[in-house]
Amino acid sequence: MSNSRTTSTGAPQGCVLSPLLxxxxxxxxxxTDPSVKLLKFADDTTVIGLIQDGDESAYRQEIEQLAAWCSLNNLELNMLKTVEMIVDFRRNTPALPPLTIMNSTVPTVESFRFLGTTISQDLKWYTHIDATIKKAQQRLYFLQQLRKFNLPQELRIQFYSAVIESVLCTSITVWFGSATKSDIRRLQRTVRTAERIIGAPLRTLQELYTSRVRKI
Known part of the structure; x- marks a missing residue:
């Protein structure tokens, strides 16, 4: 048993109680405004604001209140990880003034990662799927090396499930249903490549998606 220690701020990383605390x-x-939603997951916070008729006052006020709350409660916003993404499907999108927090200008981006999923301002999944394919293909190299070392097929399947399939299925219940057929085909080619390396049939993305939806 480790020795007890008193902390005046924060919570020990890796402690079971830390997320709850x-x-x-x-x-x-x-x-406080119904047009603005505050999403929190552990220490990640996302503010979603609905701006109508160009009125940003409620959205910007909530941002100011969030910054003030953090300052009051001895929490520091990480401005290096803070970005703003605007979703607007109008043809002529009016230019909006830059958002500032504590005298720092927040950069506007076309996409950002939210809990492991890349969300784009056009609400399409090409960017997320492209990054997923690149990550999975990098791991296919190790699967090829295992075949060169004559690793049994059963172990190669286990490696694929743990290291490659897990990447392909990250948040699959979120994006698969609205992904384009061409993007799904691009992902499926990665599965077929793994099948050739392993020498055994693997579950398709549709089968993986269906199995996970049934668990929800």
Whole structure:
């Protein structure tokens, strides 16, 4: 058993209670305007604002209140990881003034990673799927090396399930249903490559998606 230690701020990383304690600590950090949603997952916070008729006042006020709440509760916003993404499907999108937090300008991006999933401002999945394919293909190299070392087929299948299939299925219940057929075909080619390396049939992306939806 480790020795006890008293901390005045924060919570020990890796401690079982740390996520619960942090959630309790930030429980009163909420949005006051119905047009603005505050999504929290551990120490990640996302603000979603609905701007109508060019009126950004409620959205910007919530941002200011969030920054003030953090300052009041001895929490520091990581401005290096803070970005703004605008979703607007109008043909003539009006230019919006830059968002600032604590005198720092927040960069506007075309996509960002939200809990492991890349969301683009056009709400399409090409960017996320492209990154997924690149990551899976990098791991296919190790699967090829295992075949060169004559690793039994059963172990190659286990390696694929743990290292490659897990990448292909990350948040699959979120994006698969609205992904384009061409993007699905691009992903499926990665599965077929793995099948040739292993020498055995593998579950298709449709089968993986269906099995995970049934578990929800």
């Amino acid at each position: 942090f959630s309790l600590y930030t429980n009163d950090c909420t949005s």
